[in-house]
Amino acid sequence: MSPVEDLRIAARALRANKLRSALTALGIIVGVAAVVCMVSVGAGAQAEVSEKIRTLGANLLLVLPGAHNAGGARLESGTQPTLTEEDAAAIRRELVDVQVAAPLLSRSMPLVALNKNWVTLVAGINTDYLVAREWQVTEGRSFTGDETTSGAKVAIVGSVVIDELFDGRARVGEVFRIGNVPFTVIGVLDKKGLGAAGRSQDDVVFIPLSTAKSRVLGAVHGTTREALDFISIKMSDASDRPEIERNIEDLLRQRHHIRGDAPSDFRIENPADLLTARGAAIRTLGILLIAVAAVSLVVGGISIMNIMLVSVTERTREIGLRMAVGASRRDIRWQFLIEALILSLIGGIAGAMLGAVAAVAIAWNAGWPVLISPWVIMLACAFAGFVGISFGLYPAQKAARLDPIAALRFE
Structure with missing residues (x-):
C-alpha cells in the first residue's frame, strides 16, 4: 500500500473522531506553545540586557562616594561627599x-x-x-x-x-x-x-x-x-x-x-554586573520554564499513546479485515504511526502559532522586546513530531501484531 493511501486512511480515521482527536492534540498544543512563548520572551529579554550593557559603554567602572555616619547609624551609599x-x-x-x-x-x-x-x-x-x-x-x-x-x-x-x-x-x-x-x-x-x-x-x-x-x-x-x-x-x-x-x-x-x-570612603562598581546577573537569572528561569513545557509535551505524548491504544481496541475487527484482504503488518503499523504523527504535528503547528501570539502579548504588556525565531518554531514542531512517533510506536506495534483470525472474531 502506498504512503499516500496510508495517509488518506489515517486522516479519515481521525476525522471520524474529531473531538477526541482535538483533545488528544491539546497536550501537544500546550507544550509547544509554552516552549515557543518562553524561548521567544527569554530571547527578547536577553537581547534587552545585551543592549543595555552595550549602551553603558565598554570596559566601564564607576567610582561612587561612600556612606555617611550619623548618630552611630551608617546611611545609604553616596551620602558622604568624598x-x-x-x-x-x-x-x-x-x-x-x-x-x-x-x-x-x-x-x-x-x-x-x-x-x-x-x-x-x-x-x-x-x-x-x-x-x-x-x-x-x-x-x-x-x-x-x-x-x-x-x-x-x-x-x-x-x-x-x-x-x-x-x-x-x-x-x-x-x-x-x-x-x-x-x-x-x-x-x-x-x-x-x-x-x-x-x-x-x-x-x-x-x-x-x-x-x-x-x-x-x-x-x-x-x-x-x-x-x-x-x-x-x-x-x-x-x-x-x-x-x-x-x-x-x-x-x-x-x-x-x-x-x-x-x-x-568610596566604592568601585562595574555597572554591567547588575545587568549580567539579571540576564543570568532570566536565562535560568527560561530553562526552568522550558523544562516544565517539555514535561507538558511528554504528558501530551502519553495522551496520544492512550488514545491510540483505545483506537486499536475499538478497531480490532477493522484491522483483522484489512489483514484478511491483503494488508501487511507493515501497512497496519504505518497506519497508526501516521495517525500519531498527524495528531502531534497538528498540535505542534497550532501550539507554535499560539505560543508566538502569547509571546507578543506578554512582551507588549510588559514592555519587553520579543524575538520569535523560525528555528525555534521548527524545532518545537520537530520535537512534537518526535514525541508523536515515540509514543505512537507501541500502539502501532500492538496493532501490527494482532492475529487476523482473532481480530475478525473480536466483539
Missing part, C-alpha cells in the same frame, strides 16, 4: 591602564523654552564622559576645551528633551533656560533608550562641569562645590579589571589619607 574633580584627574594622570576618568555632578532641574517646560536630569560633565559612555553627538558638536574650563552656558541635550521642548526638531543654536540661567543648545545626543534602572537615558541635559558648579547646581552635596556624584572610568582592557580596581583604590585611599585598617 570624590572630587581632582581625584578624577589623578586617576587619569597616574594610571596608565585608564583611558579616561570622567567626573559627573547632577540634579533634576526645570527647563523652560518659550511656552514649554520640562523637568529632567541636568548633569555637569567634561568631554571624557561622552568618551567613557561611547555616546555620539548626532547633531551639532561636543564641548570645546575652552567651554569646559570657562564655565560657558552651552548644553548638549537628549532626544526626549528635544521632543518635549522643541516638538521633536533638532534645535541646535536654540536658547532655553535651566532654572533662571539661559543656555544655548550646541548638540543633540544619539538615542540610547532605557538604562539599567528603567529610566530613559535620552532624558538628560549635559552642561560643562565648571558651569554646573558655578552657575546651576552649586553645592548639591552638603556645603562643598567640589563633591561629585561619581567618576566614570573607561579601562583599556577589561581583562585587567581586578588590577585596575586595586590601583584605583590604592590611589584614592592615599589621596584621601585613609589609614590601612580604616574602610574606604
Whole structure:
C-alpha cells in the first residue's frame, strides 16, 4: 500500500473522531506553545540586557562616594561627599591602564523654552564622559576645551528633551533656560533608550562641569562645590579589571589619607554586573520554564499513546479485515504511526502559532522586546513530531501484531 493511501486512511480515521482527536492534540498544543512563548520572551529579554550593557559603554567602572555616619547609624551609599574633580584627574594622570576618568555632578532641574517646560536630569560633565559612555553627538558638536574650563552656558541635550521642548526638531543654536540661567543648545545626543534602572537615558541635559558648579547646581552635596556624584572610568582592557580596581583604590585611599585598617570612603562598581546577573537569572528561569513545557509535551505524548491504544481496541475487527484482504503488518503499523504523527504535528503547528501570539502579548504588556525565531518554531514542531512517533510506536506495534483470525472474531 502506498504512503499516500496510508495517509488518506489515517486522516479519515481521525476525522471520524474529531473531538477526541482535538483533545488528544491539546497536550501537544500546550507544550509547544509554552516552549515557543518562553524561548521567544527569554530571547527578547536577553537581547534587552545585551543592549543595555552595550549602551553603558565598554570596559566601564564607576567610582561612587561612600556612606555617611550619623548618630552611630551608617546611611545609604553616596551620602558622604568624598570624590572630587581632582581625584578624577589623578586617576587619569597616574594610571596608565585608564583611558579616561570622567567626573559627573547632577540634579533634576526645570527647563523652560518659550511656552514649554520640562523637568529632567541636568548633569555637569567634561568631554571624557561622552568618551567613557561611547555616546555620539548626532547633531551639532561636543564641548570645546575652552567651554569646559570657562564655565560657558552651552548644553548638549537628549532626544526626549528635544521632543518635549522643541516638538521633536533638532534645535541646535536654540536658547532655553535651566532654572533662571539661559543656555544655548550646541548638540543633540544619539538615542540610547532605557538604562539599567528603567529610566530613559535620552532624558538628560549635559552642561560643562565648571558651569554646573558655578552657575546651576552649586553645592548639591552638603556645603562643598567640589563633591561629585561619581567618576566614570573607561579601562583599556577589561581583562585587567581586578588590577585596575586595586590601583584605583590604592590611589584614592592615599589621596584621601585613609589609614590601612580604616574602610574606604568610596566604592568601585562595574555597572554591567547588575545587568549580567539579571540576564543570568532570566536565562535560568527560561530553562526552568522550558523544562516544565517539555514535561507538558511528554504528558501530551502519553495522551496520544492512550488514545491510540483505545483506537486499536475499538478497531480490532477493522484491522483483522484489512489483514484478511491483503494488508501487511507493515501497512497496519504505518497506519497508526501516521495517525500519531498527524495528531502531534497538528498540535505542534497550532501550539507554535499560539505560543508566538502569547509571546507578543506578554512582551507588549510588559514592555519587553520579543524575538520569535523560525528555528525555534521548527524545532518545537520537530520535537512534537518526535514525541508523536515515540509514543505512537507501541500502539502501532500492538496493532501490527494482532492475529487476523482473532481480530475478525473480536466483539
